[in-house]
Amino acid sequence: MAGAKKLPKYLIVSPSNDHKEDLKPEKRTRAVPKWLKKVLLGIPPTIADAAEATQKTDSIELLCYLDKVNIRIKRGIFKSNDAFKYLKLGTCPVNHRDNEYYFLLYSLTTDCGFHLESLPDYSSISIALKYNPTSPVIRDMPFEILLQCRYPRLFYSYTVGFHPELQGGTFHKVLQPNSSFSISSQDALGNEIPGSETYILGHPMYFEASGPDKTTDSADEKIYINKCFVTASRDPTSQPKYTVIDNHGCMIDGKVTIQSKFLLGNSTSTQKFSVGSFIFKDGTSTTSPQVQFYIHCEMSLGPLTPTSSSKACNYDHATYKWRELHGRDCVCACCDSTCPSAHPKMASKEIITSKSWKVDFSSEGEFEEVDPQFNSFDAETVNVEDPNMEGHTYFLNCD
Template sequence: MEVLHAGLVLLLFCSAYSYQFRSSAGDDPSVQDPELEWERMETVIGEEMMQTPPRETKFLKSASGSDSSTPEAMNVPQYVTVSASEDHEEVFKPEKGARPLPDLIKEISLVTATPTLESEKRIARMALVEILCHVDRIYVRIRREIFKTMDAYKYLTLGTCPVNQGTNAHYYLLYLLKTNCGFKKESHADYWSVRNVLHYKPTSPVLRDMPFDIPLQCKFPRFFNSYAVGFYPVLQGGIIFKALKQKNCFTLATQDASGKEITGTKTYTLGQPMYFEAKRCGHLSGSGDQRLYIHKCFMTASKNPNSYPKYTVIDNHGCMIDGKVTKQSKFLTCASKMVQKFSVGALIFKGHVSTHASSQQLYMHCEISMGKLTPTQNSKACNYDQATKKWQELYGYHSVCHHCASTCSSAHPKATGKIISSHPWKVLSSKDGDAEADPQMKSFDVDSLNLEDPDMAEHKDFLDHWEHDY
């Protein structure tokens, strides 16, 4: 009967309240010394309760409707009977304006409930069975002296979980809430509760201890009110360092010849120049010693950059290799080096030409990263000069472009930029008859070229040296 009485007291008095503090123990509550673990958790919970007292009593009622779940020392009486003499009449007399609160009123208002002899007895009886409620675990211990048999631990369980620690004085059941012990979790308007039952069910043919079931409950308040009596906000936690610099975020947009971004799907004709702009999100706030680099760009007929076929226009860590095919493909200078613009002549994939399809939809995919202001072999923007047959860096330092004539050595580190894709555009095939001009192609004999014509001289130079371009 003594154990059953303790169980009733435990149900009404041991409903514990969790506070938002760090979990200082590991995920496995099994430890070498359960007594030290119990004392440690008592200290942690006790410190938190002192820093953040429970809310006003009326908000913390147990399932039975009793207010006894709040520690006795924190209870604030609803009213106090005071024998006031005539000397106190002026203290309670209403008057205009404001004045400091008299000491007598402070003494009356802050009177705390004095634990009664009965409550002290209940606390003493509670020592037979104790519970600690933490934000992620429940610890229960029961004194061994209440059992008459040495193997009582075999029949003692917390829900479905057995005793997992023991000392000469106590049996311990230390479990995380995520353990499958039969914890019943209930959600209420202002608190969340966890219930379980401490069972003692001996299976021996004879009994020396009576079986019992002790209901246990932990209550976790959902919120606190700043106006609640006795609530003292406490700032907890350590120092958290968060980088103010935004992670690299890039965009690749299509533009018209004037530099305005094109919204929607643009349609080009074959050979028409297309303009692109790559920049970092919030580039205006970037560092003055940084520059945006495009390492590689290629076109596909699908939104998926891993699809085929694909046509590469920029390669070798910043070489405009399509510039050897057409003058329209080149890097363009910008007012800010946090932005990189380039142009490419419109094209279509030969294998996708169909008599039924009037146009092809294409996408541009680029590998972009940030680097130092001075270009290197692995971060550059090199154009091919058709006149000199040489590679030149957009802002000088032409020596970094010497790898553009071949494939960069594998000894150099690969670019680590992320592939960014543009919005799609369409290119009309020549059979659609939508081209702005139909160039008339003529056949010339190399020996009959008039070198006095500058244009013809350029073609003569090309025919004389074309083998050296590849």
């Protein structure tokens, strides 16, 4: 359009007390005051584009989004190779790194310690970037830098409207029943145990988690176990409880005993795993030599290729590393920190509870050695050429 004025998306205006009456809403129409017309049609001050709203130095870069912040720090400013261990965004650790940078990529809803401040002209999100080494000797001085993202609150009204565009078509969504996921006890040969089972204290227990259709493999989805914990009651909120799987597919109890691990199977709609039987410390005071337990699991459907949000990671005691059951070990890098949540369409927050079982701690009993038909992942098949790169290889080829 010829002669059209190009106006900014927003303009910060601080009217004086004399002008506040001009902005009060009224039923009747009235002319726009001259001072306001001058503000709206005059030459506004230069305002940086939102895409350029990046706090940047030679070493630290901050990029602000509406729902997250990205911080990138050059590794070259540190003298220690393990500096990332002591670098925190509030309370959150480094969650990605490569040969040149450390990254802290976090949603503003994450419990890192973000401070929200609402001011008349803008909203502010601030948080401290801290480096506080706790090693016996330090080669870099500690520091704390306050980072801040500002979001302007005042906009021209004629740039805020939405103009929906209607499109035809029908969207179908398959509804799954509440019992779409299940978990069952099995023996060492992979056969389901129909009734209640009694295990000898310290011996392995076998379980199988099943997806919506246990009998049919999906071409593009696979079942994953997000977390599992054991209680002495059918109520999953009861105490005490002991977590065996957590962090979206990390067998954390595997760091305690080699009997706790994910096991290979022949179907994408099931996931097998074993847990070393145990009792709660307070349970030894009971007059009965047998104690009843339940396992509660949260499961989801995810992609066939494991990701950091959908995985099955075992702890390898020989190499002190996390290994993914199907070989993509880099997705297990977050098992000792915080793994990202799965996409809402893939995750199911429903807790599935197993049938009960009992643990006999009256005596060690007899145990018959059985060769299971499904095997755990063999960590010796993976070779890391440079042992000094242990902390970095997790991020290779893991987009």
